[in-house]
Amino acid sequence: xxxxxxxxxxxxxxxxxxxxxxxxxxxxxxxxxxxxxxxxxxxxxxxxxxxxxxxxxxxxxxxxxxxxxxxxxx
Numbered sequence: 001x002x003x004x005x006x007x008x009x010x011x012x013x014x015x016x017x018x019x020x021x022x023x024x025x026x027x028x029x030x031x032x033x034x035x036x037x038x039x040x041x042x043x044x045x046x047x048x049x050x051x052x053x054x055x056x057x058x059x060x061x062x063x064x065x066x067x068x069x070x071x072x073x074x
Contacts, residue, residue: 003021003026004021004048004052004055005020005021005051005052005055006018006019006021006035006047006048006051006055007019007028007048008041008044008045008048009028010041011037014039015037015038016037016038016039016040016041016043016044017034017035017036017037017038017044018034018035018036018037018044018047018048018051019032019033019034019035020033035051
């Protein structure tokens, strides 16, 4: 299973960044897009978890849609 697309970076004691992985190997990197910042750690993790769940659902729907199209010659 691939790592989650969105992750939390602990920047300082009171700054937590939610970032989006853009590296082809899936590792966190300095060029990853900053999605949002939080000053409460739990809020940052809840947001990242929510974004990852939405991405998984979108990926599943896209894969299902593609399979249906391929099966119908589309």
